[in-house]
Amino acid sequence: MSLASEVLTGAVRGGTSILYAGVGESYAESAGVVNLGTEGSMLVGALAAYAVASETNNPWAGALAGLVAGGALALVHAYFVLHRKANQLANGLVVLFLGLGLTSLFGASYVSKPAKSFTPWRIPGLGSLPGVGDILFNHDPLTYLSFLMVPASWWLLTRSRWGLLLRAAGERTEVLASYGHSVRRIQYMAVVLGGTLAGLGGAQLAIAYANAWFENMVQGRGFVAVAVVIFAARQPFKVAAGSYLFGAALALSPALQARGYGINQFALDAIPYVTIVVVLVALGRRRAAEAPEGLKKVFEVSPST
Amino acid sequence: MTAADVPVVVAPKRALPGGVSAGLRWVVALGGAAVIFGSFMLAKGANPFEAFSSMFAALRTDTSLKGIATQSAPLIFAALAVAVPAKAGLVNVGGEGQLLLGGIGATAMSLALGGSLPGGVTLVLLCLAGALAGAAWSALAGLLRLKVGINEAVTTLLLNYIALDLMLFLIYDKWKDANGSGQPVTAPLPVPERLPLIGASGLHAGIFIAVVATATAWWALRSTRWGFQLRVVGGNPEAARRAGLKVGLLLISAMAVGGALAGLGGVVQLAGAEFKLRPGFLVSYGYIGFLASWLARHHPVRVATAAVLLAAIAVSGDSLQLDSGLPAATVNVLMALVLLAVFGWTQHKKVATT
Incomplete structure (x- = not known):
């Protein structure tokens, strides 16, 4: 496989978990709630998926478990932020810590246990197209x-009535209220839906990408997802672009090493995170201005002079 | 906000003096956290009563008290690193990376000097180098916030991972100890460059430096012009700007001071406790420090107290590993539950429930 095609295939493989989490976070942020606990939802999703896939020998049951676990952890965030008015950024990190602790507690026995994972399946026809076949249709x-x-x-998010309500919950709560909708209920739905998608992303990481469980295996992908959502302005297609960019940067390291380039592994490992920061810098200002009113309250404690 | 979402100010219950009812809330909240944690341990097949009693028993030994003091030193710095920027309304989640940068800066300085100066002078320079490196790392996030409008919480988080890779790069490559039997660690700091032990306590000077730093932060935030202006910016940045304050400069300085404090924490751990960088150097101290600062609402003295409390939980958690066979990171659950309890149930403002 050529370097380009290997990196692009890896972009999709490695970016998918972030894509799920990022699209999930797009729902939550559209409704005006930032969830740094996305990292935690991915973690519990990854462990739940791996444990259930290991116990039942059914990766689909694992994926379902990951989805539920991710949503459940997001519910904790939603409750404390929406009902108890906790600070969104701080509470998100507390929720991450909870997920980190719970997965260490319950995950230790799964560390080197095998589990039935998803296997790549080449789509007949499309999968044999030159180039794109490998990149897109063998997953x-x-x-x-x-x-x-x-x-x-x-x-x-952009065309349905429900999406309109969601965005109104993040932007013009008073309008929503005057039409008789409960802002809080919509925000709950958005945050929990976001968590379920992050959990599914964690499941993809554990039982499709890494085929393993180890402590803290998400390694910041949830935070990357939150960053991607910022420069993608909560638009799913742009979130996909950002996620695949991170995936490509991830895939670059093994691809270069396999070709015998003597570059230090940890210098390469930093590339994905550096890439995301650079893109944030390049696209940041414009995106920040477009954020929903509700989000600006969270993100902009003080204006830039 | 809907009408239902508007916080309703409920008159405080007059039956109890404010202090007592707040104290009661704390007891109930923390008790709830302990019960939930116990049920998790039960689910894992460990006896929660035995686990709790061994956690308390572990705290009474001299070794544990020493352990708490030793762990508290970098943790207090990590917590102050969050508290100072928070006064200006900034969320610094980069303690993790800034601590590492402190260790990296100090190691770089030690290697550069190569023992050419007296130990004491070198030690001061190590502290300076570590503080500067930490400050540069956090000021970068502050600068991005100011110039590009990216929230500092997100950039500091991402910078943590970059800092970790930077340290790993150095200790696996250039700085790897030639006599370290192939382990990815730096050569141990020469003895004269280490923090002195204090009296017969067997404690290194780090915890005392941390106490001095806490007092200094408290004084600087409370009594200096800079501290006052920071608080004005944190309270109402628009008003601060109209009053002619240099908001940008204040925000950057708050971030830089935070990073410098975290950097010092890294130096203290390096020169006082570990003497070399290794892959797990100060891992999760940055996050625990963050939690400590939010636990105590960023007041320096209370923040330092909270850091000691969390260090105690962490040390008592070691007994979970030894006596109940639970993974060491299990205490993170207890810490998170304590934090949720505090966020949720000890706030003075009541929120109408609908």
Whole structure:
């Protein structure tokens, strides 16, 4: 495989978990709630998926468990932020810590236990196309599901009535209230839905990408997802672009090493995070100005002079 | 906000003096956290009563008290690193990376000097180098916030991972100890460059430096012009700007001071406790420090107290590993539950529930 095609294939494989989490976070942020606990939702999703896949020998049951676990942790965030008015950024990190602790506690026994994982499945026809066949159509089922989730989420967020309510909850709460909708209920739905998608992303990481569980395996992907959502301005297709960019940067390191380039592994490991910071810098200012009113309250404690 | 969301100010219950009812809330909140944690341990097949009693028992030994003091030193710095920027309304989640930068800066300085100066002078220079490196790392996030409008919480988080890779790069490569039997660690700091032990306590000077730093931060935030202006910016940045304050400069300085404090924390751990950088150097201290600062609402003295409290939880958690066979990171659950309890149930403002 050529370097380009290897990196692009890796972009999709490695970016999918962030894509799920990022689209999930787009729902929450559209409704005016930032969830740094996305990292935690991915973690509990990854462990739940791996544990259930290991116990039942069914990766689909694992994916479902990951989804539920991610949503459940996001519910904790939603409750404390929406009901108890906790600070969103701080509470998100507390929720992450909870997820980190819980997955260490319950995950220790799964560390070197095998689990039935998803295997790549080449789509007949499309999969044998030159170039794109390998890059797009030779993946695990959760990756294919994400191909459907992105346009579906785009439609839901930007074209559906429900998406309008969601965005109103983040932007013009008083309008929503005067039409008799409960802002809080909509925000709950958005945050929990975001958590379920992050959990599914964690599941993809554990039982399709890494085929393993180890402590703190998400390694900041949830934070990257939050960063991607900022420069993607909560638009699913742009979130996909940002996620795949991170995935490509991830894939660059093994691809270069396999070709015998003597570059220090840890210098390469920093590339994905540096890439995301650079893109944030390049696109940041414009995006920040477009954020919903509700988010600006969270993100902009003070104006830039 | 809907009408239902508007916080309703409920008159405080007059039956109890404010202090007592607040104290009661704390007891109930922390008790709830302990019960939930116990049920998790039960689910894992450990006896929560035995686990709790061994946690308390572990705290009474001299070794544990020493352990708490030793762990508290970098943790207090990590917590102050969050508290100072928070006064200006900034969320610094980069303690993790800034601590590492402190260790990296100090190691770089030690290697550069190569023992050419007296130990005491070198030690001061190590502290300076570590503080500067930490400050540069956090000021970068502050600068991005100011010039590009990216929230500092997100950039400091991402910078943590970059800092970790930077340290790993150095200790696996250039700085790897030639006599370290292939382990990815730096050569141990020469003995004259280490923090002195204080009297017969067997404690290194780090905890005392941390106490001095806490007092200094408290004084600087409370009694200096800079501290006052920071608080004005944190309270109402628009008003601060109209009053002619240099808001940008204040924000950057708050971030830089935070990073410098975290950097010092890294130096204290390096020169006082570990003497070399290793892959797990100060891992999760930055986050625990963050939690400590939010636990105590960023008041320096209370923040330092909270840091000691969390250090105690962490040390008592070691007994979970030894006596109940639970993973060491299990205490993170207890810490998170304590924090949630505090966020949720000890706030003075009541929120109408609908």
